[in-house]
Amino acid sequence: YILLEWVAIESDSSNVLKRPDLHHMMEKAAQKLRLMGGMVELVDIGQQELPDGQTLALPKVVTAQFGSDPNKRTVCIYGHVDVQPAKMDDGWATDPYNLTDINGNLYGRGASDNKAPVLAWIHAVEAYQALHMELPVNVKFIIEGMEETGSNGLEDMIVAQRDIFFSDVDYIIISDCGWLSRRPALTYGTRGNCYFFAEIEGPKQDLHSGVYGGTVIEPMTDLIGILDTLIDPNGKILIPGIREAVAPLSDEEWKMYQDIQFDLENYKNKIGVDQLMYNSKVDLLAHMWRYPTVSIHGIQGAFSDHGTKTVIPAKVVAKFSIRQVPNMDPAVVKKQVNVKNRTFLSLKSPNKLKVTMVIGAKPWLADTQDPVFEAGKAAIKRVFNVDPDLIREGATIPIARTFQDVTGKSIIMMPIGGFDDGLHSQNEKMSRYNYIEGTKYFIAYLHEVSLIKKTSV
Numbered sequence: 073y074i075l076l077e078w079v080a081i082e083s084d085s086s087n088v089l090k091r092p093d094l095h096h097m098m099e100k101a102a103q104k105l106r107l108m109g110g111m112v113e114l115v116d117i118g119q120q121e122l123p124d125g126q127t128l129a130l131p132k133v134v135t136a137q138f139g140s141d142p143n144k145r146t147v148c149i150y151g152h153v154d155v156q157p158a159k160m161d162d163g164w165a166t167d168p169y170n171l172t173d174i175n176g177n178l179y180g181r182g183a184s185d186n187k188a189p190v191l192a193w194i195h196a197v198e199a200y201q202a203l204h205m206e207l208p209v210n211v212k213f214i215i216e217g218m219e220e221t222g223s224n225g226l227e228d229m230i231v232a233q234r235d236i237f238f239s240d241v242d243y244i245i246i247s248d249c250g251w252l253s254r255r256p257a258l259t260y261g262t263r264g265n266c267y268f269f270a271e272i273e274g275p276k277q278d279l280h281s282g283v284y285g286g287t288v289i290e291p292m293t294d295l296i297g298i299l300d301t302l303i304d305p306n307g308k309i310l311i312p313g314i315r316e317a318v319a320p321l322s323d324e325e326w327k328m329y330q331d332i333q334f335d336l337e338n339y340k341n342k343i344g345v346d347q348l349m350y351n352s353k354v355d356l357l358a359h360m361w362r363y364p365t366v367s368i369h370g371i372q373g374a375f376s377d378h379g380t381k382t383v384i385p386a387k388v389v390a391k392f393s394i395r396q397v398p399n400m401d402p403a404v405v406k407k408q409v410n411v412k413n414r415t416f417l418s419l420k421s422p423n424k425l426k427v428t429m430v431i432g433a434k435p436w437l438a439d440t441q442d443p444v445f446e447a448g449k450a451a452i453k454r455v456f457n458v459d460p461d462l463i464r465e466g467a468t469i470p471i472a473r474t475f476q477d478v479t480g481k482s483i484i485m486m487p488i489g490g491f492d493d494g495l496h497s498q499n500e501k502m503s504r505y506n507y508i509e510g511t512k513y514f515i516a517y518l519h520e521v522s523l524i525k526k527t528s529v
């Protein structure tokens with residue numbers, strides 16, 4: 073029932089009009105943890121500056137603590153309760169904000185990304201409480217509301233809390249990703265993300281393409297010229313310097329990918345395509361996880377409705393992103409993209425160009441030999457009776473690398489999302505099986521992690 077209540081809140085962090093819902097969501101998460109007896113704080117992380125210069129209050133970050141026994145290990149669970157946009161018009165079969173159970177799958181925006189996994193951790197603590205069993209470790213939570221837009225404000229808070237909230241934390245756990253197949257997985261790497269807005273402004277208002285076409289230099293034509301210099305249709309990145317920065321694929325890594333069970337046909341069926349960019353498993357996994365890619369997401373201001381409006385849009389904004397990997401750096405990527413000098417100047421256009429990098433999240437990579445991974449394997453074995461896949465994630469958890477760099481703690485990603493959950497897409501879901509067994513797995517993990525000897529840190 074609580075998942076239904078949480079999904080009903082349209083906590084879309086990318087839509088400024090939904091900010092009150094997001095504040096409400098943070099209050100709701102805090103209230104739940106308070107009712108369980110946690111020591112809860114709602115931490116003010118300041119204001120967000122919008123591209124137009126206006127400011128807006130960021131959603132507060134919820135921290136909570138259950139237990140403070142110095143003789144026990146302390147884990148910190150990170151999660152987020154903001155979501156990506158969703159509307160029926162996008163092609164959802166059910167109302168995205170009304171959690172709907174169909175054949176054992178719970179459909180709703182944010183069900184898998186990341187409300188049910190956050191709740192599964194909460195239920196794990198509740199299970200110990202309900203059984204009147206002492207928690208084997210101290211458990212802390214840090215829950216944010218801006219993950220989907222780059223975790224604005226969280227880095228500063230982590231830096232400020234490094235010697236306070238994080239001082240006694242041994243391990244940070246993130247469950248905000250998915251398995252690769254039906255086999256449970258542990259995740260040891262994520263790609264980073266640099267997200268850009270490229271705005272081109274021309275005439276002072278939209279124009280009739282018949283009346284003015286052929287007389288003005290159209291912003292949209294300039295913009296398409298710019299986008300065409302980012303990536304070719306075969307996936308080759310055209311921005312100089314990007315491919316050269318990528319850490320080479322080692323033999324050991326190649327062997328790891330070889331050993332992963334992954335069916336290309338299933339993958340094609342899942343996403344509904346006849347052909348993929350690569351035909352071999354290793355190539356595909358490598359390009360999903362450890363090579364960069366460029367995606368063009370949309371053009372704001374362009375005519376995109378039904379019908380045949382014959383318009384010359386006056387101002388258009390392209391949205392594109394670059395998923396980056398070790399050894400790339402967002403600050404360097406920002407310079408490399410450089411569409412102004414690389415492309416725009418050669419167009420000799422009188423239109424105005426403005427490029428902004430609105431997200432600059434670094435990639436993250438962990439050492440799978442760390443005892444936290446051994447504890448994860450043992451918990452998976454106990455609940456699912458299989459050995460997990462050790463996988464990377466092509467998407468981004470912006471704060472993962474900050475946790476690593478600022479706190480110096482070990483980080484593990486323990487997904488419970490299914491491979492077909494449809495994150496960010498239509499009909500996102502979380503299966504009842506993954507939600508329930510995932511909760512059992514988290515309960516088992518708290519036990520396993522308590523067994524890690526203090527000396528092995």
Ligand SMILES: CC(C)C[C@H](N)C(=O)NCC(=O)O
Nearest residue numbers: 185220248249250467468469
């Ligand atoms: C599968 C991802 C790591 C889930 C995460 N919540 C996410 O969507 N991050 C933002 C992104 O664009 O990768």
